[in-house]
């Protein structure tokens with residue numbers, strides 16, 4: 001029998017590219033395919049002919065506490081020192097999200113915000129976080145009222161728009177995880193040590209990762225175009241697991257996103273890179289990408305982002321019992337493919353919410369612990 005020479009990676013998103021590079025680094029030959037006409041998957045970005053920066057699938061900010069992942073990716077890019085902050089337009093104010101002491105000052109007049117600030121600090125302590133649910137249940141009527149304010153003005157309608165839930169269908173556990181921060185630290189990813197955007201964009205970083213003599217890449221190539229899986233040493237699928245098995249057990253459900261992306265002929269469109277719209281308009285947020293790379297230009301590109309069941313690209317797995325059971329059934333099916341050395345990794349293949357750092361970590365561990373044992 002002919003020797004199997006290379007590994008096949010299906011999907012050139014951050015999971016597939018990280019796995020391919022790790023394999024190449026240990027001298028293994030890899031063929032990586034993607035059905036799209038670009039690499040990078042959901043993290044794909046580019047510069048238009050006017051020099052504006054655009055992330056095609058919505059805002060992506062890299063953040064991690066994982067030193068190994070940070071050092072691995074930092075071989076292929078330099079990072080800028082962008083620190084992400086999110087604000088929500090609530091009536092005429094821009095309130096920092098998650099709601100914190102800065103938001104308190106913006107939302108209320110000086111006397112009221114000082115009064116509430118003192119109460120919050122005395123009750124919960126500076127630099128602590130509490131869930132909205134706890135605030136809403138507080139025995140102090142002023143704190144309770146503040147909890148109700150944050151729930152109604154920032155959380156409720158945004159969640160309904162994003163997930164199409166009615167308020168009584170929102171799992172209290174979800175609300176429980178939404179924090180209010182007793183802090184003036186406005187960073188969104190305050191718990192992650194490493195953060196930034198690649199200075200030349202994510203796609204350039206991915207290009208550099210794939211630039212290795214052991215890696216061959218084929219774009220516009222669907223997994224169905226692969227004639228014989230048997231001729232590869234290992235197959236790493238990062239494409240949707242239900243699609244891999246021709247949806248024979250049914251389709252997994254995702255919340256989709258579509259973007260209305262336009263250029264505006266002004267230097268700055270809005271006050272912050274990302275502004276959430278919890279209460280007004282049908283869109284959930286507006287992103288101005290130039291702000292991620294500190295680009296100052298005569299024009300700028302922004303996306304209005306809408307959540308949908310039918311339109312756009314698959315974004316967030318919907319974790320109902322039915323979907324989780326279905327995913328597990330597919331995983332069992334995968335295990336039965338004993339003849340194939342087949343691995344599923346990444347947000348679509350594992351039907352999981354992965355941040356970029358988790359996706360990269362998963363890929364590195366897969367190669368180090370399961371393939372190159």
Ligand SMILES: Cc1cc2nc3c(=O)[nH]c(=O)nc-3n(C[C@H](O)[C@H](O)[C@H](O)COP(=O)(O)OP(=O)(O)OC[C@H]3O[C@@H](n4cnc5c(N)ncnc54)[C@H](O)[C@@H]3O)c2cc1C
Nearest residue numbers: 011013014015035041042060061223239346347354355356
């Ligand atoms: C709106 C949004 C914002 C996000 N923001 C952040 C953020 O700020 N920070 C962060 O850390 N994470 C963020 N994420 C998560 C991030 O997008 C994921 O971590 C990342 O995309 C996972 O990479 P992946 O390679 O697993 O999947 P993907 O990027 O989806 O890559 C999978 C690849 O498989 C290919 N493929 C699919 N089917 C086939 C097929 N049949 N044949 C061949 N190829 C196929 C696809 O074309 C794609 O290129 C965000 C996600 C969303 C939806």
